[in-house]
Each structure stands twice: as structure tokens, then as C-alpha cells.
Amino acid sequence: MSETLVRFGIIGCAEIARKLSRAIALAPNATITAIGSRSLEKASRFASANNFPPEAKIYGSYEAVLDDPDVDAVYVPLPTSLHARWAVLAAQKKKHLLLEKPVALSATEFDTIIEACESNGVQFMDGTMWMHHPRTAKMKEFLSDEQRFGQLKSMHSCFTFCADADFLKNDIRVKPDLDVHGALGDAGWYCIRSILWATDYKLPKAVMALQGTVLNEAGVILSCGASLYWEDGKVATFHCSFLSNLTMDITSIGTKGTLHAHDFVIPYQEKEASFSTGTESAFDELVTKWIQQPSKHTITTDLPQEALMVREFARLVEAIKAKELKPENKWPTISRKTQLVLDAVKASIERGYERVEVGN
Amino acid sequence: MSETLVRFGIIGCAEIARKLSRAIALAPNATITAIGSRSLEKASRFASANNFPPEAKIYGSYEAVLDDPDVDAVYVPLPTSLHARWAVLAAQKKKHLLLEKPVALSATEFDTIIEACESNGVQFMDGTMWMHHPRTAKMKEFLSDEQRFGQLKSMHSCFTFCADADFLKNDIRVKPDLDVHGALGDAGWYCIRSILWATDYKLPKAVMALQGTVLNEAGVILSCGASLYWEDGKVATFHCSFLSNLTMDITSIGTKGTLHAHDFVIPYQEKEASFSTGTESAFDELVTKWIQQPSKHTITTDLPQEALMVREFARLVEAIKAKELKPENKWPTISRKTQLVLDAVKASIERGYERVEVGN
Structure with missing residues (x-):
């Protein structure tokens, strides 16, 4: 070897x-x-x-x-x-x-x-x-571009999938002594990460869970959502669930541009992935159609994103x-921020959908 | 004549x-x-x-x-x-x-x-x-299909556009004595209508505005959002704004299917419009890609949607x-329901983001 x-x-x-x-x-x-x-x-x-x-x-x-x-x-x-x-x-x-x-x-x-x-x-x-897919870097390039995207104003992320009866009965993700965060810890983790990623990992000052959380008999979350608030007025929402058809969207709306991806966690295909962007989108004079449609960007990769993750981790090692x-501090830092927001959303649910300040 | x-x-x-x-x-x-x-x-x-x-x-x-x-x-x-x-x-x-x-x-x-x-x-x-575009009927067909879509679980809608300085100063939609509902009455109206449309016009039992509403100096809403809750557990969110790049999305997630459209209020083009659907979307065995990608559906129309609206109205007349x-009662009924939800969202904003029951 x-x-x-x-x-x-x-x-x-x-x-x-x-x-x-x-x-x-x-x-x-x-x-x-x-x-x-x-x-x-x-x-x-x-x-x-x-x-x-x-x-x-x-x-x-x-x-x-x-x-x-x-x-x-x-x-x-x-x-x-x-x-x-x-x-x-x-x-x-x-x-x-x-x-x-x-x-x-x-x-x-x-x-x-x-x-x-x-x-x-x-x-x-x-x-x-998904953090390690080259598409993610390309999307981030767009979000960081003053001319094409401007300042992020609002963001929506969702990750849902329809768990079968066996999953809902036996999977570790529905067991309070194993993965007590349920859908929030599993699917919601990705939503929270995508929002932090889009906001340059600036923590929201507060979160409020959306009402309508679904719990199983043991009290584990099967479906929930939340809204996140930043000091500068940015707002984000997310929805995660084990009870709906497989869907994984990010929508980031800035002052000048808009980003959409519909397979952000796991791309439709292993070797390529797409996203779409619009910049200074506008209607024609009579407001009957758009002057310019959003553009689709396709990024290819030789290795699937999970192998790119291993490669990057191994490179650091x-x-x-x-x-x-020294170890690269970026990775534990963003893990911790994701967990902080997750904790705040969980606390909001447990406190009857109160507004909860995000810890640090 | x-x-x-x-x-x-x-x-x-x-x-x-x-x-x-x-x-x-x-x-x-x-x-x-x-x-x-x-x-x-x-x-x-x-x-x-x-x-x-x-x-x-x-x-x-x-x-x-x-x-x-x-x-x-x-x-x-x-x-x-x-x-x-x-x-x-x-x-x-x-x-x-x-x-x-x-x-x-x-x-x-x-x-x-x-x-x-x-x-x-x-x-x-x-x-x-947009209610009168043939795409809307086709999308509704999908949402009504037990096999392809199942039961609606969650919905997200947004309509934002970036108003210029002249609009933000002079447009009737930012004047408290003219269009006091601002972005909620203008862009938000469409979001609320799309959510009611997707839920067969069943009113939510309650709404809660999202925090972070932006008002102008005269107190008119420039940007806001809300979450909507139904008795059966359905949840919807929307975001509307005069302060972000032009974006108009609906995402409806059901137990079996998902619907996306990115130009629901005013289609990209006058003569055709698209939406995408996924049904029983799933990963491959190793969870490295999707078995089947969502399908795109394109609907053509000879007349733009505003002419179809006039045609339908004139047909009834x-x-x-x-x-x-007798006059067709459907149209005033859905206008009234849209206004009821709008009123509740407005009340929630005015009451410091309280949960507000929707009137009837």
C-alpha cells in the first residue's frame, strides 16, 4: 500500500x-x-x-x-x-x-x-x-458576485423524502434513543447547512420553528420547518420531512439575482449537476413576458461528491x-454552527414555537 | 360592432x-x-x-x-x-x-x-x-392526481421583484392612501392565491407572518412573508417583496409527488409555459443519484393569459x-378567500407576528 x-x-x-x-x-x-x-x-x-x-x-x-x-x-x-x-x-x-x-x-x-x-x-x-461538489463552489461564486447576485435577502430550502413503513418503524432516525432529532437532524441538517452556506456562515440572531411539527409516538420529529432571522433583515425558511415525496430545493434571492437548485443534497446524476441563475430579471414593457429567462449552468465532475469529500478530508490529513x-478549522466551525441552529429550532419546537435566540 | x-x-x-x-x-x-x-x-x-x-x-x-x-x-x-x-x-x-x-x-x-x-x-x-393560463389547469390536474401527487403536505410560494427608486418613491403601491397593502397586496396576493389554489381553496385555520417585515417611512409593506396552517396539518409559507430580484416560484410537495414552477404569475414567454413534476422520486440503491429526474411539461397557448382571462370573463357576461x-359565483368566492388570508397576514404583522385565526 x-x-x-x-x-x-x-x-x-x-x-x-x-x-x-x-x-x-x-x-x-x-x-x-x-x-x-x-x-x-x-x-x-x-x-x-x-x-x-x-x-x-x-x-x-x-x-x-x-x-x-x-x-x-x-x-x-x-x-x-x-x-x-x-x-x-x-x-x-x-x-x-x-x-x-x-x-x-x-x-x-x-x-x-x-x-x-x-x-x-x-x-x-x-x-x-454536497459541500464538496464542484457545483457548490460554482453556486457560491454566483452568490458572492455583487454584480450578478447583489445582497442575499431571502432564502428557502427544503429536503423531504417519503419514508416507507419499515423506515418509520425501524430506522435509527425515528428512535429517540438513537437519532432523537429525527427529520430535523437528518434532512433538516442539510437545509440549515445550505442556509448558513448561502449566508457565509453568519449565524442568524434568532429562529422560530413553523407550527405543524409532526412527531411520532416516541416524540421524534417526522416533519418540521423553521424561519431564521438575521440582524441585517435577511430571512430564511426551511422545511424538512420524512412524509413527503423526495424534494430538495434551494432558492436564494438577492437584490440583483436569483439562484435555484432542485437536487442540492444529492444530484440527479453522479457525473454532472445543474443550477439556474437569473440576474436583473425583468419583464418586457407591457409586462406580458420576461425579457430574459434564467440560465442553466451544468457542472461536470469525474468523481461523485462523496469521493470528493473523502479526497478533501484525506488531503487535509x-x-x-x-x-x-494544523487541522483545518473551517470544518468543525461550520459543523458547530449548523448544530447551534438545529438546537435553536429544536428548542423553539419544544417551547411551543417561541422565538429562540441562537447561541454561540 | x-x-x-x-x-x-x-x-x-x-x-x-x-x-x-x-x-x-x-x-x-x-x-x-x-x-x-x-x-x-x-x-x-x-x-x-x-x-x-x-x-x-x-x-x-x-x-x-x-x-x-x-x-x-x-x-x-x-x-x-x-x-x-x-x-x-x-x-x-x-x-x-x-x-x-x-x-x-x-x-x-x-x-x-x-x-x-x-x-x-x-x-x-x-x-x-395566471389563473386562466392553460398551464394552471394542467398543474392542477397533477395536484389533484392521487397516483401522481397524493396529498398536499407543504407548499412554498414567492413573488419578488426589484422596484426601482422611482417606483419606491412614487408608485401607487407604496402609498398608504392608495394601496396600503404594498407588497403584500400586490405580489403577496399572487402567493396567497397560489396557495389557496393548490389547497382547493380550503382556508387555512390560522396564519403567522414571518418576522422581518420591511416597511417604508409611511408604514407600507415593502417585503414580508407568512406561514399558513390547516386543520389537517398542511403547512405553507410565502415571501413577497419589492426589494429583491424578480422571482416567482411555486413548490407544492405531496405524499407522492412534487410540483415546481418558476414563472407562475407571468410566464417567461407569451405562447408557452412549463412546469416540472416528480412522482415517487427515489434514489438508486447506494443513494448516489436519483433513479428518475422530474419531468418538464410545456403547455402552449395561442392567446396570452390576460386575453384568456378577458375571454372567460366575457363568456360569462x-x-x-x-x-x-346567473353570475358564476366561483370568482368572487376565491377573491374573497384570498382577501381573508391577506387580512389575517396583515393583522399578524400589526400584532407583532401573533398567530391570527383566518376569518370567514
């Missing part, structure tokens, strides 16, 4: 780990070295089903992966309620950390993870894949290993 | 009356018979600038149009604060009534207009043109004149 490849261990055999296993295999600077599950048999089955390299080690515990000196970084797809325990332990074992979202049960809990990463000099990144650079 | 043409009078020379003059000329069952302005010269200039038929009568008052026995129907593009006075008078003079939106200062005031129309047996319709049919 080449010295330049970052060696990943995976702890847990969640569905999403299948996608990440493929992503690690696709990323040119990463390889899978080990997988651990509480059941050795399950880990072994997972490794064969997902084409692990024959030399990959199979462990019957998470600890064994963290103790393996051949593991540089771990990918943690465990339920949210287990994040703090295993993420902190991984950092203490000097493993760089790629952690699934939502990153923790709360920002306060997440701070223990950040502290562990900082004091052990390991890189942290959460598993928000390599730099730390080879050049003794 | 053929007996079968419905003869329109126009009172007032607003900008929007130019578009309607053309629409009346385009509609096969309508003709322009008269225009009245407070200034005879202005009316005369308007008639020549807008290619009125040479036999059209030019009046120096609104009353003269209403008193003309050759006028079957009047189009009223006056500022909202003048609607009740002139609409009621028109009805009393037995003129059928095509009234610009917002229809009145409040639903209570609008009731005086409805009463006048009912007691005088004249047809009422508001000027919401003809039926009343020729067959002594």
Missing part, C-alpha cells in the same frame, strides 16, 4: 457506510484499512459485500479499529447518540475523524468532540457531501501527517 | 390598463368601447397610445363610462382604496366587473362589492391572470346577457 494513501477505518455497518466505502475506494488518496462492528460476522459480510481490499482488517469491535496503528482516520456512521463517546475516543487515539451528521445531540456535546480533536491534533469533518500542518 | 362582442369600458389609465387593453383587443369575444379618466386629455392620449378602435368613446370622468349604455362591462385598474366606491357604483349601473387585485382594503369592504354585484346580477372577476344565466 502506498505511503501517500490515507488509511481509513470504519466503525459500524450502517447503510450509509456502503456509500462511503465506495467513496473511499474512488478517492485517489484514500484506502480502506479496517472495519469494525460489534459483530465480527457482520463486519465480515459488510467487507465482502462492499468490495473491500483483501488486506482490509475485519474487527468484532469499534475499539479494535481505533487501536489499530495502521488506521489514520475513522469514518463514524453510528447513530447520533453514540457520536460523542466514539468520536472523542477516536480523537484520543489520534485518529482523524470523518463523522456523520448531525454531529451530536447538541452543540454543547459537540464541543467535547471539538476539544478532543483539537487537543489531539486530528482533523474533523462532518459527512455533508496528509498535510497534517506529512507537513505537520 | 358585432352583437356577440362584450363591450368593455375602462376607468383609469393605470399602466396595467395598457396590458388589459391589448388583452381585450386579443380576446375574440370582447371589444373596447370606452375609456374614462379624470382628465379627458389623458384618456385620449391613452386611447391613441394603445390602439383603441376609432369608434371607442373617450370620457373625462369615470361616471360617464358607467353611464354609457353601450358599455357591458368595466375593467377597474384604480388604486385599491378606490375599489369599493367605483366597483359598487359600476355594479349599481349594471356593469359587469373585472377588478384589479387586491380587490379591496379588507374582506369586509369587499363584501359590499360582492353584495352590489349580487343584487344587480353582474359578474365579478378579479384580475389574477355573454351567458348572463343572452341566456339570463
Whole structure:
């Protein structure tokens, strides 16, 4: 195995780990070295089903992966309620950390993870894949363009999908002891991130959940929404749900331009993705049609976004290993902000849709 | 002039009356018979600038149009604060009534207009043109389809445009004594109508304005938004503004399907309009792409939507004149519901973003 490849261990055999296993295999600077599950048999089955390299080690515990000196970084797809325990332990074992979202049960809990990463000099990144698609950078270029977009005034984001009966009964995302944030932590995470992304990660001063939250019998959120407010008057809304047809939109409206994307979390296709923009859109003189229609922009990519995420994470890990650079602080910072807004929305729901100031 | 043409009078020379003059000329069952302005010269200039038929009568008052026995129907593009006075008078003079939106200062005031129309047996319709585009019927077909769309769960609508300095200083829509509802009455009217349209005109039980309303110095709304709540758990949000780039979206998300349109109020082009739909949208097995992309549907039309509106209105007027049919009640009913929701949103803003029950 080449010295330049970052060696990943995976702890847990969640569905999403299948996608990440493929992503690690696709990323040119990463390889899978080990997988651990509480059941050795399950880990072994997972490794064969997902084409692990024959030399990959199979462990019957998470600890064994963290103790393996051949593991540089771990990918943690465990339920949210287990994040703090295993993420902190991984950092203490000097493993760089790629952690699934939502990153923790709360920002306060997440701070223990950040502290562990900082004091052990390991890189942290959460598993928000769309951040790494080249389309995202292109969209951001548009939003940052004074001439084409101007100042952001309002934003709407939604991510819904229609969970089947089995999901609604058995998935970890509907279990209060596993992923207590439900649809807010899963789909809502992406909505919140997209809004923060569009606002240059400036935290809103306050949020108010929208009424009409749907909870399951155990009190886990199946559908909810919120409005977010900034000091300068910007307003954003989002809606997330396990109970509606698959939809994932971002709409950013600025003083001079408008951005639309309809597949922002997971692009329609692996190798290309589109978005549309309008600038100084206007009607003809009689207001019977538009002078100019929005333009569609299509961005191609050789690697799917999840492999680009792994590649970027591994690049940072390599730099730390080879050049003794410090971990890139951007990634834990935006994870924490996303969690802060998520916490505030959750608090607003719990307090009967009160306005809740966002912490810091 | 053929007996079968419905003869329109126009009172007032607003900008929007130019578009309607053309629409009346385009509609096969309508003709322009008269225009009245407070200034005879202005009316005369308007008639020549807008290619009125040479036999059209030019009046120096609104009353003269209403008193003309050759006028079957009047189009009223006056500022909202003048609607009740002139609409009621028109009805009393037995003129059928095509009234610009917002229809009145409040639903209570609008009731005086409805009463006048009912007691005088004249047809009422508001000027919401997009209702009459064949695309709208096609979109509604999709929303009504149990198999393709299922039950509506959430809806988002926005209509924003970037008013220039002259508009923000001088337009009637920013004057408290003319169009006191500002952006809510103008752009917001369409958002509210689209939401009611998608919900089969079932009124929400309550609304809550979103915080962050922007008012001008005179207290007129330049930008605002709201969330709407139904008994069955449906949630809708909208955003309307004079301060952002031209954007007009509807997004309806159902249990099985999703509808998107990005030019719902005024289509990009006069002769065709599109929307997109997805049904039982899903990812591939590894959740790396969509199995099926939403489909785009394009609907063509010979006449622009404003001419289709005039044609439909004139058809109803003809039926009343020729067959002594009663006026179609659908149109005043949906105008009234739109106004009721608008009133509730306004009340919520005025009461510091309280939840406000929608009247009936």
C-alpha cells in the first residue's frame, strides 16, 4: 500500500457506510484499512459485500479499529447518540475523524468532540457531501458576485423524502434513543447547512420553528420547518420531512439575482449537476413576458461528491501527517454552527414555537 | 360592432390598463368601447397610445363610462382604496366587473362589492391572470392526481421583484392612501392565491407572518412573508417583496409527488409555459443519484393569459346577457378567500407576528 494513501477505518455497518466505502475506494488518496462492528460476522459480510481490499482488517469491535496503528482516520456512521463517546475516543487515539451528521445531540456535546480533536491534533469533518461538489463552489461564486447576485435577502430550502413503513418503524432516525432529532437532524441538517452556506456562515440572531411539527409516538420529529432571522433583515425558511415525496430545493434571492437548485443534497446524476441563475430579471414593457429567462449552468465532475469529500478530508490529513500542518478549522466551525441552529429550532419546537435566540 | 362582442369600458389609465387593453383587443369575444379618466386629455392620449378602435368613446370622468349604455362591462385598474366606491357604483349601473387585485382594503369592504354585484346580477372577476393560463389547469390536474401527487403536505410560494427608486418613491403601491397593502397586496396576493389554489381553496385555520417585515417611512409593506396552517396539518409559507430580484416560484410537495414552477404569475414567454413534476422520486440503491429526474411539461397557448382571462370573463357576461344565466359565483368566492388570508397576514404583522385565526 502506498505511503501517500490515507488509511481509513470504519466503525459500524450502517447503510450509509456502503456509500462511503465506495467513496473511499474512488478517492485517489484514500484506502480502506479496517472495519469494525460489534459483530465480527457482520463486519465480515459488510467487507465482502462492499468490495473491500483483501488486506482490509475485519474487527468484532469499534475499539479494535481505533487501536489499530495502521488506521489514520475513522469514518463514524453510528447513530447520533453514540457520536460523542466514539468520536472523542477516536480523537484520543489520534485518529482523524470523518463523522456523520448531525454531529451530536447538541452543540454543547459537540464541543467535547471539538476539544478532543483539537487537543489531539486530528482533523474533523462532518459527512455533508454536497459541500464538496464542484457545483457548490460554482453556486457560491454566483452568490458572492455583487454584480450578478447583489445582497442575499431571502432564502428557502427544503429536503423531504417519503419514508416507507419499515423506515418509520425501524430506522435509527425515528428512535429517540438513537437519532432523537429525527427529520430535523437528518434532512433538516442539510437545509440549515445550505442556509448558513448561502449566508457565509453568519449565524442568524434568532429562529422560530413553523407550527405543524409532526412527531411520532416516541416524540421524534417526522416533519418540521423553521424561519431564521438575521440582524441585517435577511430571512430564511426551511422545511424538512420524512412524509413527503423526495424534494430538495434551494432558492436564494438577492437584490440583483436569483439562484435555484432542485437536487442540492444529492444530484440527479453522479457525473454532472445543474443550477439556474437569473440576474436583473425583468419583464418586457407591457409586462406580458420576461425579457430574459434564467440560465442553466451544468457542472461536470469525474468523481461523485462523496469521493470528493473523502479526497478533501484525506488531503487535509496528509498535510497534517506529512507537513505537520494544523487541522483545518473551517470544518468543525461550520459543523458547530449548523448544530447551534438545529438546537435553536429544536428548542423553539419544544417551547411551543417561541422565538429562540441562537447561541454561540 | 358585432352583437356577440362584450363591450368593455375602462376607468383609469393605470399602466396595467395598457396590458388589459391589448388583452381585450386579443380576446375574440370582447371589444373596447370606452375609456374614462379624470382628465379627458389623458384618456385620449391613452386611447391613441394603445390602439383603441376609432369608434371607442373617450370620457373625462369615470361616471360617464358607467353611464354609457353601450358599455357591458368595466375593467377597474384604480388604486385599491378606490375599489369599493367605483366597483359598487359600476355594479349599481349594471356593469359587469373585472377588478384589479387586491380587490379591496379588507374582506369586509369587499363584501359590499360582492353584495352590489349580487343584487344587480353582474359578474365579478378579479384580475389574477395566471389563473386562466392553460398551464394552471394542467398543474392542477397533477395536484389533484392521487397516483401522481397524493396529498398536499407543504407548499412554498414567492413573488419578488426589484422596484426601482422611482417606483419606491412614487408608485401607487407604496402609498398608504392608495394601496396600503404594498407588497403584500400586490405580489403577496399572487402567493396567497397560489396557495389557496393548490389547497382547493380550503382556508387555512390560522396564519403567522414571518418576522422581518420591511416597511417604508409611511408604514407600507415593502417585503414580508407568512406561514399558513390547516386543520389537517398542511403547512405553507410565502415571501413577497419589492426589494429583491424578480422571482416567482411555486413548490407544492405531496405524499407522492412534487410540483415546481418558476414563472407562475407571468410566464417567461407569451405562447408557452412549463412546469416540472416528480412522482415517487427515489434514489438508486447506494443513494448516489436519483433513479428518475422530474419531468418538464410545456403547455402552449395561442392567446396570452390576460386575453384568456378577458375571454372567460366575457363568456360569462355573454351567458348572463343572452341566456339570463346567473353570475358564476366561483370568482368572487376565491377573491374573497384570498382577501381573508391577506387580512389575517396583515393583522399578524400589526400584532407583532401573533398567530391570527383566518376569518370567514
